[in-house]
Amino acid sequence: xxxxxxxxxxxxxxxxxxxxxxxxxxxxxxxxxxxxxxxxxxxxxxxxxxxxxxxxxxxxxxxxxxxxxxxxxxxxxxxxxxxxxxxxxxxxxxxxxxxxxxxxxxxxxxxxxxxxxxxxxxxxxxxxxxxxxxxxxxxxxxxxxxxxxxxxxxxxxxxxxxxxxxxxxxxxxxxxxxxxxxxxxxxxxxxxxxxxxxxxxxxxxxxxxxxxxxxxxxxxxxxxxxxxxxxxxxxxxxxxxxxxxxxxxxxxxxxxxxxxxxxxxxxxxxxxxxxxxxxxxxxxxxx
Ligand code: ZN
Numbered sequence: 001x002x003x004x005x006x007x008x009x010x011x012x013x014x015x016x017x018x019x020x021x022x023x024x025x026x027x028x029x030x031x032x033x034x035x036x037x038x039x040x041x042x043x044x045x046x047x048x049x050x051x052x053x054x055x056x057x058x059x060x061x062x063x064x065x066x067x068x069x070x071x072x073x074x075x076x077x078x079x080x081x082x083x084x085x086x087x088x089x090x091x092x093x094x095x096x097x098x099x100x101x102x103x104x105x106x107x108x109x110x111x112x113x114x115x116x117x118x119x120x121x122x123x124x125x126x127x128x129x130x131x132x133x134x135x136x137x138x139x140x141x142x143x144x145x146x147x148x149x150x151x152x153x154x155x156x157x158x159x160x161x162x163x164x165x166x167x168x169x170x171x172x173x174x175x176x177x178x179x180x181x182x183x184x185x186x187x188x189x190x191x192x193x194x195x196x197x198x199x200x201x202x203x204x205x206x207x208x209x210x211x212x213x214x215x216x217x218x219x220x221x222x223x224x225x226x227x228x229x230x231x232x233x234x235x236x237x238x239x240x241x242x243x244x245x246x247x248x249x250x251x252x253x254x255x256x257x258x259x260x261x262x263x264x265x266x267x268x269x270x271x272x273x274x275x276x277x278x279x280x281x282x283x284x285x286x287x
Pocket of ligand 1: 153154169170171172173175176177178
């Protein structure tokens, strides 16, 4: 059996053919444009390879209710052209194979569970901090869905006392994403988030505070065995370590997550790097 995997993101759709990280036999990158255009190009790639099933891990929000008449459709999204797009139906018809779908972050969690930092665990969370903030994961071995799926990026958190940036989430203003995603960092200091100059230290302090509080909240609500945190913002030097420290400060010893002293085994970087999601899509397909 050979599988196709897709990670759908705001700027590109990453597509691979194979059975796992050591066996990727073809890959391509398709720009995220109008849905018809992008899905047609993606379907063309997979139609040229002999795959048995296709998995999609994509941005949403998505209708993941198997009983729904719009299962596999994108729901109302800020990427307005994609609202209502039937991703599963379109790809299944065009490629002629079964198509499974989940969120990009659940896909990444599934990939890390199979081949990465969460192997052997049944309850864990994957959080990505980049142009947006998202989180997914498995609870008791199953991807978190429920009412819809978690939207961890939009939780409300206490403000850092020295932060007067109002936040830039179009729905909530100063939710987590509005305060701590890449665009919030850039807006706050009016500089590119990866070139903050004299503001780099202040940015790391704020990021670590906001992310650390969130990691503590996830620990208290979900009780994960491990949290994996990735995304472009985590490339900020020292941020992962500072986030662990802020998480431990917030927990104040109430939950033991640092039997290793600094939680370096609890709050970890993804082992699969930027490939967690697209590899997780292979698992969704059946790999
Ligand atoms: Zn929000």
